Amino acid sequence: MAEARQITTIQAAAILISTIIGVGVLPLPLFAVHAAESGAPFITFISALVAMASLVLVSVLGMRFPSQTIGQYSETIIGKWPGRIGSIMVIAFFAILTSLAAREFGEVVITAVLPRTPLEVTVTVMLLLAAISTRNNITTFAYIHFFYFPLLLGPALLITVLALKNADTINLLPIWGNGNIGIKGTIDGILTIASLFQSAFVLAIVIPSMRRPNRALRASIWGMVISGGLYVTIVLATVSVFGSEEIKNLLWPTLELAKATSLPANVLERLDAAFLAVWVTAVFTTLFSTYFFTVTELGNLFHLKDHKMLSFFLLPIVFLVAMLPQNILQMYEVIRNIGQMGLIITIGYPAFLLIIAWVRGKRGDRT
Amino acid sequence: MGAREAGGSDLNARAWCKSALALIALLSSVPLLTGCWDRLEIEDRAVVLGISVDAIDPSEAEKEDEITHLRGSYLEPGGSMIRLGVQIAVPGRIPLGPGEGGGSGQGSSKRTVWVMDVPGYTIDDALMNLQQQLSGQLFFGHLRVIVVSESLARKGIQNLNDYLRRNSQLRRMAWMMVTKGKALDLMKSAPELERVPTLYLMSTMDSAVRMGKFPTNYVGMYWSRASKKGQEGFLPYVEMKKEQNIELKGMAYFKKDRMVGVTKPFEIATYMVIKGLNPAGYRAFVRLGNPERTVMVYATSRKSKINVDIRNGLPHFDVNIFTELNLEEKVSNELTVNRSSLLREVGKQNEKALLSSVESLIEQTKQAHSDIFGFGEYVRAMKPGYWRTHVKSKEAWQEMYPRITVDFHIHSRIRRIGMKAR
Structure with a gap:
C-alpha cells in the first residue's frame, strides 16, 4: 500500500457505524416483527450477533494479513485463480448491494x-x-465517514428517545x-x-490503512455495539409505541415513528422531515462505502495503481441493476434473497479463508 | 490526476482526460438544471383541513358522475355508498394573528374555509370525484379531523382506515371521531370561537385531553389499538349542539373495524379509572345517606395496576385502583364537613359508587365482545403459554372476552376540601 497508514481505531469504528446505519433502518422493525412479533428487539439483538461473526472473521483475517486487502490475501491463501474468483464474487455482491440500496x-x-x-x-x-x-483515497474516505457519523447517530437517537x-x-x-x-x-x-x-464488510479494505491494524477487532466491536445498539433501540421504540400487530400494517415503521413523534412543546409537530434528512445522509454513507469497496477491490483485481477511473465506469452498470426490480414488493423480495445469500459471502467466505489460512499456516508480513 | 509526467502521447491522453472530465461535470449538472419536479405553489394546493364521511343510500349512485368507472361496467364496485365532505382552507383568508383580517364573528368563519361534498363508493372514488371539480390539487398534510357518521361506523370503516394509512401525507396525530347524525354537518358548522371550524373541533378534543375528559386517542393510536390481538379500538363519540358547538357524548367502541356500541360520557371517566389515566377531569356525586347529604368530588390523580392469572382455565384479572379526590361542593348545609372521619366516609361511598360503575362498563363491553381495555394484551404479554394454547388470534379473544372475570379493588382518599372550612 502506497498510502500512509493514517486511519485511527476510532475512525475505523466510525466508518463501520455510518456504513451499517443505512437504508435498512426504515423497514427494519417490519422485518423484525415478521420474525418474532413482540420479540422483535431480542431478534434484532441476535441478528446483530450473527452479523458480528462476519466482522470478527474479517478483523482476524485482517490482523493476520495487516498490509493486504481481502482480494490480495485471498490470492495468498487459496491460490491466484480461486482467490480471484472469490474476489469477483465479493465485488459483484457489493455492486448489487449498492444498486439495491440506491x-x-x-x-x-x-x-x-x-x-x-x-x-x-x-x-x-x-x-x-x-x-x-469514491474518487478520493481511503484516508479521505475515513474522514468523510468520521465527519458524518455524529450527524447520523445524534438525531437518530434523539428521535427514538x-x-x-x-x-x-x-x-x-x-x-x-x-x-x-x-x-x-x-x-x-x-x-x-x-x-x-x-x-460493514468494508472493514476488509480499511484494515491495511489503519495505523494499528491489530486494533481492528476493537474497532469492529465498538462499531457493532453502537450500530447494533441503535438498531435495537429503533426496534424497541417502534414496537413499544405501535405494538407488533400495527407494525405489520406499515411498510416503513421507522418513518411512521418519526411522523408520530413531536419535539417537546410542539416546536416541530412531526419529525419525519428531520428524520428523512438524517436518513438521506445515512444512505449516502452506506452507498459510499459499498461503492468504494467495489471500486477499489476491482482496481486491486486488475492491479491498477489508481481506482478512480473505475468510479464512473461502474456507474451505468450499478444504475441498470438498480432499475431491474419491477415493483416495490419485488424489490423487497430481492433485497431479502440477495441479502441472505450475501451472508454466504460475508460470513462463509472469510470463514473459509481463515480456516485455509490456519491449515496452510499462511500469514502476512507484520509491519 | 496528473502527478505523473511523461512524453507527448501522455500529454495527449491528459488533454483527452480533461475534456472527458469537463463533459462529465457538464452532464452531472443536468439533473440539477431541471428544477423541482414536485414544485407545487401553495395557491395551487387545496389544503384539506377536515374530512367527513357519511353512509348514503346506494340509490344515489345516479348522482355520481362517471369519473373513476363507467356506470354499468363490470368495474363498478357496488355495495354501500358514502358521501364525503371536505373542508378546504381558502388561501389568504385564514388570519394568522388575532389582529389580522378583522374577523367579524360568524361571517368571517364561513369564508375561511370552503366546504364541499361528493358521493362515491370508496374514499378514493369520492376524492377523485371531488378533484374533478376542483382546480387545486388536494393536499392532506394538514388534515386534522376526520369525522365519521355513526351509521357508517357501524357498517365498518376498513376502507377509510386503509386509505388513510396508505396516504403518505397524513399525520398520525389527526383526530378521528364518530358523530351522532350527519358527519357533514360538522364540516359545515361555524362555531363562534375559532375562525376555522376544524381547528375548533380539534381544539375541543385537545383540551378535552388536557382537562382529563378523554384519553389521548389520535387516529394513529386508534389504529394501533384496533390492530392489537388482545384489544379493540375506540373513538370519541360527539354530537353537534344547537349553537354549532360539539358535545363529547362518550366513547364509540369497536370490534375490529365496526363500531358496536357507545358509552355514556361519565363512562369515559370510568374507562380512565380502570386504565389509571391522568389527568382526571370528571366530577361525581357521592351520597351519604339521604339525598340532602350529597357532595360532589373530583379526582385529582388515579393509579391502577392490572394483574392477570388463570383460574379455572379462564383468565382472571385483579384491578387495583387508587384515586385521590378533592371535595368540590355539597348540596345543603345538612352536612358539615369538619371532621376527617367524614372524609373517610365520603371516600368509602365513592369506592362503592365507582365499583358499580366500573362493573357495569365491563359488562357492557363484554356483551359487545369489545375489549377496549386491552385485558387480552395482558394475557398475551404476561401469560404467553396460556395465550398460545387457548387464544392465539384476535377472533378467539373476542369470543373469550365475555367469559373472563375481573375483580376490582378500589381505594379512594379525599385530600382537600377547597377554601371553605365546613
Missing part, C-alpha cells in the same frame, strides 16, 4: 416525499454523489414473542436483519 432509497423518496420526481433521477443523483466521492414518551411496555412482552411464527420464519428474519449489517 433503488430502495429511490422508492422511499418517490413514495413519501417527492411523488412526481422520476425514480431514475433520485437514484442517479444519489449514485453520482457516491461515484464522485423522544418517541419513547408514547411507549407502552406491554407491547414488548413477552420478550421471546408469542410463538405464532414458526422457527423457519424466525431464522429467516434473523438472517434478513443480519444482512442489513453486512456492508
